[in-house]
Amino acid sequence: MKEQIHIFDTTLRDGEQCPGAAMNVEQKIQVAMQLETLGVDIIEAGFPVISDGDFQAVRAVAERTEKSRVCGLARCVEKDIAAAHEALKAAGERERIHLVVATSPIHRKYKLGKSREQIRNMAVKSVAMASDLCGEVQFSAEDASRTEPEFLAEIVESVIDAGAAVINIPDTVGFTMPEEYFRLISYLKSHVPNVDRVRLSVHCHDDMGMAVANSLAAIRAGVRQIEGTINGIGERAGNTALEEVIMALHSRRDFFSEVRTGIRTNELVRTSRMVAAMSGLAVPRSKAVVGANAFAHGSGIHQDGVLKNRSTYEVMDPEEIGWGATELPLTKHSGRHAVKMRLSALGLSVPDTDMPRLFELFKKRGDQCKFVYDDDLAALVDSL
Numbered sequence: 001m002k003e004q005i006h007i008f009d010t011t012l013r014d015g016e017q018c019p020g021a022a023m024n025v026e027q028k029i030q031v032a033m034q035l036e037t038l039g040v041d042i043i044e045a046g047f048p049v050i051s052d053g054d055f056q057a058v059r060a061v062a063e064r065t066e067k068s069r070v071c072g073l074a075r076c077v078e079k080d081i082a083a084a085h086e087a088l089k090a091a092g093e094r095e096r097i098h099l100v101v102a103t104s105p106i107h108r109k110y111k112l113g114k115s116r117e118q119i120r121n122m123a124v125k126s127v128a129m130a131s132d133l134c135g136e137v138q139f140s141a142e143d144a145s146r147t148e149p150e151f152l153a154e155i156v157e158s159v160i161d162a163g164a165a166v167i168n169i170p171d172t173v174g175f176t177m178p179e180e181y182f183r184l185i186s187y188l189k190s191h192v193p194n195v196d197r198v199r200l201s202v203h204c205h206d207d208m209g210m211a212v213a214n215s216l217a218a219i220r221a222g223v224r225q226i227e228g229t230i231n232g233i234g235e236r237a238g239n240t241a242l243e244e245v246i247m248a249l250h251s252r253r254d255f256f257s258e259v260r261t262g263i264r265t266n267e268l269v270r271t272s273r274m275v276a277a278m279s280g281l282a283v284p285r286s287k288a289v290v291g292a293n294a295f296a297h298g299s300g301i302h303q304d305g306v307l308k309n310r311s312t313y314e315v316m317d318p319e320e321i322g323w324g325a326t327e328l329p330l331t332k333h334s335g336r337h338a339v340k341m342r343l344s345a346l347g348l349s350v351p352d353t354d355m356p357r358l359f360e361l362f363k364k365r366g367d368q369c370k371f372v373y374d375d376d377l378a379a380l381v382d383s384l
Helices: 025-038 052-064 078-094 105-112 116-133 149-162 178-191 211-221 242-251 265-279 300-308 336-345 352-368 374-383
Strands: 006-009 042-046 069-075 095-102 137-142 166-168 199-203 225-228
Touching (some): 006 199, 025 265, 042 052, 052 069, 052 078, 069 078, 078 095, 105 116, 137 149, 149 166, 149 178, 166 225, 199 211, 211 225, 225 242, 242 265, 336 374
Parallel strands (some): 006 042, 006 225, 069 095, 095 137, 166 199, 199 225
16 A cells, blocks of 8 residues: 655745735635645645734635645744634634744754753643644644754654644755755654654755755655645745655656655646736746746757657656646757648648758748747748
């Protein structure tokens, strides 16, 4: 039996923290409904105590969704926990309170001004309090990747005993390398006696471009929940791009043979476009999986290969993700094979004897503009 990788989407919380990405309540509801259609297991709908708008958004998502678990973030502070529980009540058994406290030396010294023991006590007390209110509590050790492993193991063991069901080990500032992350997760699995009672999770940031790689390394180490956002939006350089992790697992079943997700991959493009529209953050054309150029081939060599067999230059089926057929835009890099295929699609007939001249004209036109459009190609045929 394959083990499920639970997909935790924080587009509406961490994703929205990206400057300029704020969404109103109605927009958050629309995104949440699409995330549920996508098959996301947990939707982190916001940080209820931070503002009335966030509180109302979390409440609305809890009320409108039906299948996904709904989560609200809370610091290890009584008022945060109370606000999260109140906002999440409508979710019933799907409620999850997500508690966070920083554990690294730099955060303890400069942000919190607290000792290890004070941090551990805060965490234990808050987890116990949240567990009395809600059926499922998640605990995150903020900046876990820069925390002393022995202290991290100590606090994880303590919060599990206090009632936490999910333990998140974040790479909060995108500092860790995949091999280090694998070792850290492996260390916790071997040094926390009660770790088998919980699901381990990771939440990676992309400050050095490692978020997806670190998430995949964590899965290899035994993590069974991945946190991230659609399109990878979020604080600073963003979060783990969930569509990339999902398609890596989906496409490399040989490498990730022991796990699966419950994601409907053909909804990925639709979800990506909705998040881009609602957040106002455009998806870069070269973005993996959901970027406009992800399955567009400009080189003549590549176009010829794809026309013969698309597996020559494509490792995923675009239609499985929600794209249409492979796109072969005509540019100055295109070859004869692609030009002939486009002529055929347009119903234009050119004798073989005229093709060398047409291709010469095509190359000249390609040097003058970024794309050779259908009207341009038709005009070239008429000029012969």
